[in-house]
Amino acid sequence: MTTRILRIDSSARRDGSVSRDLARSIVERFAAAGEIVVTHRDLAETLPAVTEEWIGANFTPADSRDDAQRELLALSDSLVAELEAADVLVIGLPIYNFSVPASLKLWIDLVARAGRTFRYTEYGPKGLLEGKRAIVAVASGGTEVGSDFDFATGYLRHILGFIGISDVVFVKADRLMIDAEASLKAAATEVATLDLAA
Numbered sequence: 001m002t003t004r005i006l007r008i009d010s011s012a013r014r015d016g017s018v019s020r021d022l023a024r025s026i027v028e029r030f031a032a033a034g035e036i037v038v039t040h041r042d043l044a045e046t047l048p049a050v051t052e053e054w055i056g057a058n059f060t061p062a063d064s065r066d067d068a069q070r071e072l073l074a075l076s077d078s079l080v081a082e083l084e085a086a087d088v089l090v091i092g093l094p095i096y097n098f099s100v101p102a103s104l105k106l107w108i109d110l111v112a113r114a115g116r117t118f119r120y121t122e123y124g125p126k127g128l129l130e131g132k133r134a135i136v137a138v139a140s141g142g143t144e145v146g147s148d149f150d151f152a153t154g155y156l157r158h159i160l161g162f163i164g165i166s167d168v169v170f171v172k173a174d175r176l177m178i179d180a181e182a183s184l185k186a187a188a189t190e191v192a193t194l195d196l197a198a
Helices: 018-033 052-058 067-085 102-111 153-162 176-192
Strands: 003-009 036-042 088-094 118-121 124-127 133-139 167-173
Touching: 003 018, 003 067, 018 036, 018 088, 018 133, 018 167, 018 176, 036 067, 052 067, 067 102, 088 153, 124 153, 133 153, 153 167, 167 176
Parallel strands: 003 036, 003 088, 088 133, 133 167
Antiparallel strands: 118 124
């Protein structure tokens, strides 16, 4: 059985990025265990911000959108289609200023769409991307993952759950500026012992 992986890198650094290296190692573990198909979305290639026109197009019923509105939503539609097609998300998450990179927030804004990836019900919002899992490769210079000033991992776990992805695992190389050797060794052990069948 082929595992379809969507790899998302959000580090601004293409060289020397720990989150990219960890994400690559996670994908390689899947490749060693069986057949995979990988779609790679590199968010260092800047995504556009949501605008008033985009919001108007998004909330126009699909069968009533004009050509300009469909063009405005085309990239978002592609990003959502990548999510829908994936069995596993592998997300490289560097912590910037205690939170997620702006590039990742732009991606979130383009994929969290009412009627596509979540919907509102009488019991509250319901994610529409159930049955998938996410493995997040986290890197930080000084922020301890799970601490009171880590505003990145809790937010990402929440937003993934909001769109229906509740099976979320974090592989962390945190506090790299304090003890890089120990942090990288611990992260490598986490990658090596990941339960790929979960």
